[in-house]
Amino acid sequence: MSDKHTLPPLQRQALLSMLADPERALTRVPGGFYCPASRSHPVFTGRTVKAMERDGLVRLDAPLCTTRVEFTEEGLAIATQLQEADQAQAGAA
Numbered sequence: 001m002s003d004k005h006t007l008p009p010l011q012r013q014a015l016l017s018m019l020a021d022p023e024r025a026l027t028r029v030p031g032g033f034y035c036p037a038s039r040s041h042p043v044f045t046g047r048t049v050k051a052m053e054r055d056g057l058v059r060l061d062a063p064l065c066t067t068r069v070e071f072t073e074e075g076l077a078i079a080t081q082l083q084e085a086d087q088a089q090a091g092a093a
Helices: 009-020 046-054 073-092
Strands: 025-029 032-034 058-060 068-071
Touching: 009 025, 009 046, 009 073, 032 046, 046 058, 046 068, 068 073
Parallel strands: none
Antiparallel strands: 025 032, 025 068, 058 068
């Protein structure tokens, strides 16, 4: 499992965006991968998504990822941990 403290910021943001999305997925669009739940960074690059796939956090629908990116079990667990940590930090503030 990846350490949540070593995730690059864009991967962290992509995981949290996917978790907030009702479909829990990113959709392929021109220029990258779209997540409507992400207001601050709605399109993530292919490089970010491929790095998350390499780390076992997401799975592509096909080798060239023609439409969707979804969580793996590990990716969902890490995204949930990140969300809980953010909520705990916000509650402490």
